[in-house]
Amino acid sequence: MASSGDLFFGQTGLDRTKVQGLLDESLKGSDDGELFLEYRQSETFAFDDGRLKAATFDTSQGFGLRAVAGETTGYAHASELSEDAIKRAGQTVRAISSGHSGAVSLSPARTNAKLYTDIDPLNTAGFETKVKLLTGMNEYARSKDGRVKQVSCSLSGDWQQIEIIRPGGEVYKDIRPLVRLNVSVVVEKDGRQESGSFGGGGREGYSAYLAPDYWHAAVDEALRQALVNLESVPAPAGEMTVVLGPGWPGILLHEAIGHGLEGDFNRKKTSAFAGLLGQRVAAPGVTVVDDGTIANRRGSLTIDDEGTPTSRTVLIEDGILKGYMQDRQNARLMGVAPTGNGRRESHAASIMPRMTNTYMLAGDKAPEEIIASVPKGIYATNFGGGQVDITNGKFVFSCTEAYLIENGKVGPAIKGATLIGDGATALTKISMIGNDLKLDSGIGTCGKNGQSVPVGVGQPTLRIDGLTVGGTAQAA
DSSP: OOOTTTHHHHSSOOOHHHHHHHHHHHTTTOSEEEEEEEEEEEEEEEEETTEEEEEEEEEEEEEEEEEEETTEEEEEEESOOSHHHHHHHHHHHGGGGTTOOOOOOOOOOOOOOOOSOOOOGGGSSOHHHHHHHHHHHHHHHHHHOTTEEEEEEEEEEEEEEEEEEOTTSOEEEEEEEEEEEEEEEEEEETTEEEEEEEEEEESSOSHHHHSHHHHHHHHHHHHHHHHHHHTOEEOEEEEEEEEEOSSTTHHHHIIIIIGGGBHHHHHTTOSTTTTOTTSBOSOTTOOEEEEOOSTTOTTOOSBOTTSOBOOEEEEEETTEEOOOBOOHHHHHHHTSOOOSOEEOSSTTSOOEEOOSEEEEOOOSBOHHHHHHTOSEEEEEEEEEEEEEETTTTEEEEEEEEEEEEETTEEEEEEESOEEEEEHHHHHHTEEEEBSOOEEOOSOEEEEETTEEEEEEEEEOOEEEEEEEEEOSEEOO
């Protein structure tokens, strides 16, 4: 494996001086732009039906060249790392700045702190060790309960090295490890089958996930969920009070309002939050931040994909809209500072403002007090798939683990519950905020315009009044 200092200009034959000259020429007259170089290795192991189903390994490399002129972006990319390819890309992107007399914006500040190790997770354990982990998870799950009918588990690792070169010779580098472990368990009783799952990950090596204490707990949690769902009853339907559990339920917050707080939608005035800076958009006590600076978290980045250090950006403070997540282009056009949220899926994709770790801060209520305050409602602790209209925040989310609340106490588990509403309205209906802020276990992936990037979510326990619940039994 090449070191961080020589990968792109040591082993590829690229000459740094020549590449810099091509870049400077390509971006003449532009307002901004960069050359983004990427090298990535990734692997995935999948275990199902008692045997290893897949073991894949992939290596990719390439560059993306971007020129920005006003609201227009020119972008060209290739998997070939050569001066000829960069020259051809330059001829393509140069067209957008023809007749434009911009001056390239100042380079990002170097105020970042390193948030994760350079470790290559793929090399932190051998092939046999990884297969043994998945085999052990399968055997452990089946030994715990005779109702287990299927165990599916997977382990994946990713090692990405990037280098960002800007006009004038500024260079920014980052090495990004990423791992993830997942397990799903299906149980059966009297012909009825239900499932449960758990996943975890972060920007580190495999070591923590290979530890028996970790993967035992992961399997135990997946099995617990499956057994809970095995005893579930049909979910009620109608408008009712909903209590959301801490941690992963923050995915609803991420989808329903997070995208609406990204700079591009607000600059184009297609977000429900456009033009509302300084105004109340949520109930008092609601504070939402996007924080890409948490060490080793899945959504964290030392620098974003433009070289800007990530930051802790306050989006909503005590219910008042304070700011948006920004990349360099949208920040410049809106007259504000970039927040370190310029992200891309790979060298083949252009920059967009994207979330990192987005979560709501804790309040002052004990979770038990929140549940006790609800005469009748539901308590949702885990979510699966959902649909969201980014422009207006309207959402439909499926609960994978939820319970009835009856007379202030958690009752039976329910099956088939969906939460329906819109983010902007839901924010105003939050009436109690727990003191138990929790981040997710490291499994979030966010999609936008066909691009997927790793993210984190989180929240404390929340009471939301008057949320529509879809189910199979009418509420009394």
